[in-house]
Amino acid sequence: xxxxxxxxxxxxxxxxxxxxxxxxxxxxxxxxxxxxxxxxxxxxxxxxxxxxxxxxxxxxxxxxxxxxxxxxxxxxxxxxxxxxxxxxxxxxxxxxxxxxxxxxxxxxxxxxxxxxxxxxxxxxxxxxxxxxxxxxxxxxxxxxxxxxxxxxxxxxxxxxxxxxxxxxxxxxxxxxxxxxxxxxxxxxxxxxxxxxxxxxxxxxxxxxxxxxxxxxxxxxxxxxxxxxxxxxxxxxxxxxxxxxxxxxxxxxxxxxxxxxxxxxxxxxxxxxxxxxxxxxxxxxxxxxxxxxxxxxxxxxxxxxxxxxxxxxxxxxxxxxxxxxxxxxxxxxxxxxxxxxxxxxxxxxxxxxxxxxxxxxxxxxxxxxxxxxxxxxxxxxxxxxxxxxxxxxxxxxxxxxxxxxxxxxxxx
Amino acid sequence: xxxxxxxxxxxxxxxxxxxxxxxxxxxxxxxxxxxxxxxxxxxxxxxxxxxxxxxxxxxxxxxxxxxxxxxxxxxxxxxxxxxxxxxxx
Numbered sequence: 001x002x003x004x005x006x007x008x009x010x011x012x013x014x015x016x017x018x019x020x021x022x023x024x025x026x027x028x029x030x031x032x033x034x035x036x037x038x039x040x041x042x043x044x045x046x047x048x049x050x051x052x053x054x055x056x057x058x059x060x061x062x063x064x065x066x067x068x069x070x071x072x073x074x075x076x077x078x079x080x081x082x083x084x085x086x087x088x089x090x091x092x093x094x095x096x097x098x099x100x101x102x103x104x105x106x107x108x109x110x111x112x113x114x115x116x117x118x119x120x121x122x123x124x125x126x127x128x129x130x131x132x133x134x135x136x137x138x139x140x141x142x143x144x145x146x147x148x149x150x151x152x153x154x155x156x157x158x159x160x161x162x163x164x165x166x167x168x169x170x171x172x173x174x175x176x177x178x179x180x181x182x183x184x185x186x187x188x189x190x191x192x193x194x195x196x197x198x199x200x201x202x203x204x205x206x207x208x209x210x211x212x213x214x215x216x217x218x219x220x221x222x223x224x225x226x227x228x229x230x231x232x233x234x235x236x237x238x239x240x241x242x243x244x245x246x247x248x249x250x251x252x253x254x255x256x257x258x259x260x261x262x263x264x265x266x267x268x269x270x271x272x273x274x275x276x277x278x279x280x281x282x283x284x285x286x287x288x289x290x291x292x293x294x295x296x297x298x299x300x301x302x303x304x305x306x307x308x309x310x311x312x313x314x315x316x317x318x319x320x321x322x323x324x325x326x327x328x329x330x331x332x333x334x335x336x337x338x339x340x341x342x343x344x345x346x347x348x349x350x351x352x353x354x355x356x357x358x359x360x361x362x363x364x365x366x367x368x369x370x371x372x373x374x375x376x377x378x379x380x381x382x383x384x385x386x387x388x389x390x391x392x393x394x395x396x397x398x399x400x401x402x403x404x405x406x407x408x409x410x411x
Numbered sequence: 412x413x414x415x416x417x418x419x420x421x422x423x424x425x426x427x428x429x430x431x432x433x434x435x436x437x438x439x440x441x442x443x444x445x446x447x448x449x450x451x452x453x454x455x456x457x458x459x460x461x462x463x464x465x466x467x468x469x470x471x472x473x474x475x476x477x478x479x480x481x482x483x484x485x486x487x488x489x490x491x492x493x494x495x496x497x498x499x500x
Contacts, residue, residue: 019477352425352433352481353473360461360477368426376427383427411458 001312002305004394010035010297011392021362024397029174029202029341029388030366031224034294038227041293045286052282054253068285071292072275078295079219080210081236085274088242089288092233093201094124096220097168099235099278100197101128103248109165111137116159116194117168118143118151119378120175123371125168125199138165145378149176149331157188164194171203171219175372175386176331177314177341179203186215195241201225206310206339206390208303211236223287228294232287235278242274249280306391310340313389313398317342320402321387326409330384340389343370346408351383354408358385361404415495418444422491425481432491434480441478448474448498470494 008014011033016023025033045067051060053068072084081087090096105128109115115129119142126140133140143156151169160167167189171182186196197218203209204219205226211219216236223232237245247254254277256270271277298306314335321327326347332338346354351367358365366386369376376383387401418440425431436444452465452474461476472482485491 350425350429350431350481351427352429352431356433356473356475356477356479356481357462359479360475370426382429383425407458411456411462411464 002301002309002391004309004392007035007301008392008394010037012036012039014392018362018364019360024361024363024393024400026387026389026393026397026401027364027366028390028393029177029225029370029386031230032205032227032390033392034229034290035227035297037297038229038290038293042229042286042290045289050286053285054276064285067292068283068288071288074292074295075234078299079204079234079236080212082239086211086236086239086242088235088237088275088278089283089291090233090235090278091231091284092222092224093122093199093220094233096218096233096235097124097197097199098128099248100166100218100220100237101132103245103278104195104241105129105132105136105138105166107246109133109136109138112163113138113165114159114161114163115140115166115168116143116156116164116189117141118156118170118180119145119374120149120151120173120178120372121168121170121374122174122199122201123373125170125197126374129166129168142374145375147378149173149178149375149379150337151178151180153181153184156185160188160192160194162192164189164192166195166197168197168199170199170201171209172206172339172341173331173372173375174202174341175343175370175375175384177202177339177388178332179207179337179339182216183214186217190215202339202341205298205306206303207307217241223291223294226291226294227297228291229287232284232291234291239274242278247271247277247280249278251280253283254278254280301391307339309391310389311335313393313395314338314340314342316395317387317389317398317401320398321405323402324405324409327405330379330381340393342387343384344387345381345384346405349408349411351385354385357408357411358401358404361400363401363404413496413500415492415499418499419495422488429483432482432485434482434491434495436478436480438478444499445474445476445478448480451498467494467498 049063051064053065144152189196195217198216200221204221219236224230330343355367452467455464
């Protein structure tokens with residue numbers, strides 16, 4: 001097991017007070033806090049190594065290139081990808097999914113084809129597919145969710161047929177924390193000749209994820225939810241699929257050659273090798289360096305320990321939250337099938353009231369739809385408050401949280 | 412003359428079906444804003460002197476000692492601005 005007290009020493013922000021109370025940060029599903037190792041790595045990069053990457057011979061550029069490429073390798077090892085050719089750096093999960101939707105979808109989907117997604121998806125795994133559907137006339141089909149928030153596997157898998165070209169599913173729901181059996185769904189997708197894209201935004205930061213074991217064709221995740229900086233994320237893709245795809249953005253870095261042909265009066269272009277083919281323009285080099293340090297930090301803790309710690313916190317939190325009689329917890333409470341995300345409400349108060357109330361006591365939770373409006377419609381809820389835990393959270397913080405919930409319940 | 416901008420740092424529509432508006436007062440003006448609003452509005456109930464359920468005319472809202480307030484059932488931004496300028500004048 002990890003020691004959150006020791007870990008907390010690495011997070012400067014956790015020493016601050018909010019509204020005269022010690023900060024309790026339970027909004028980790030939105031973004032995580034950053035350890036000093038990540039902050040120092042970013043500072044060190046700008047103070048000592050800053051230069052643009054690739055195609056320069058000077059020392060600083062070589063150092064920056066080495067760091068940026070090492071970041072790709074570090075991430076590849078973290079998820080057990082073959083190597084950096086399978087890890088494309090993007091801005092975040094949203095851009096990763098859009099990359100696939102546009103670079104793969106525009107060239108591979110046509111009228112009559114189907115994309116299967118679930119009703120528990122974050123908007124970032126719905127909207128790009130609806131946009132591409134509008135352009136290509138392929139159809140988007142939605143798999144249902146049970147009342148407790150778990151995926152209706154039968155409904156979902158029944159939608160997958162020979163017409164299906166892409167199956168999209170979140171590994172962990174950002175609202176309920178429910179862990180989906182993405183390996184099972186990927187298998188069904190492949191049996192029907194479809195590809196599978198997994199939204200790993202809420203899984204990669206919180207549990208061991210092995211892309212070979214999942215056999216997913218694509219996995220998208222964000223750096224900022226896993227102790228890294230904002231503006232950097234990853235699209236994992238199987239090498240042969242990424243190679244067969246057209247680029248997403250055009251510009252520098254992603255090309256091998258752009259040659260003007262005087263006869264045709266056009267430029268002929270050849271693409272760069274992976275992953276650079278999908279990283280047009282100057283990349284977020286410093287973000288990559290920060291992400292590498294975040295991955296190293298998580299590896300030192302051990303992802304099994306991260307998962308166990310969050311499971312312990314969730315088991316600890318549920319009965320204490322429920323001890324506030326007006327507190328309702330939404331979705332399944334079976335901690336074997338969920339991560340450290342707890343959606344809840346207080347009778348008679350809107351989720352925003354609850355969040356403002358908690359904020360007054362220095363406790364940060366999110367309120368609203370959490371970019372998953374369809375799932376809230378399934379739950380028939382106008383919005384929810386959401387507490388989400390990470391490596392630096394403690395049982396004492398949950399005790400304080402439960403105490404304040406009781407106080408809110410008395411209002 | 413006092414304006415709403417003197418006190419308000421930001422307003423934000425809530426994400427969800429409720430369509431409430433959250434008003435965040437400027438850090439250095441929040442105590443003054445809270446004091447003024449408490450003097451004008453009618454107190455329905457409060458907790459520990461840090462959360463106040465208030466009404467003002469036909470409007471009900473909740474004010475937090477942290478310098479935030481949540482307003483419900485407002486028609487539009489003009490209505491919010493008119494309400495705030497009355498409360499803060």
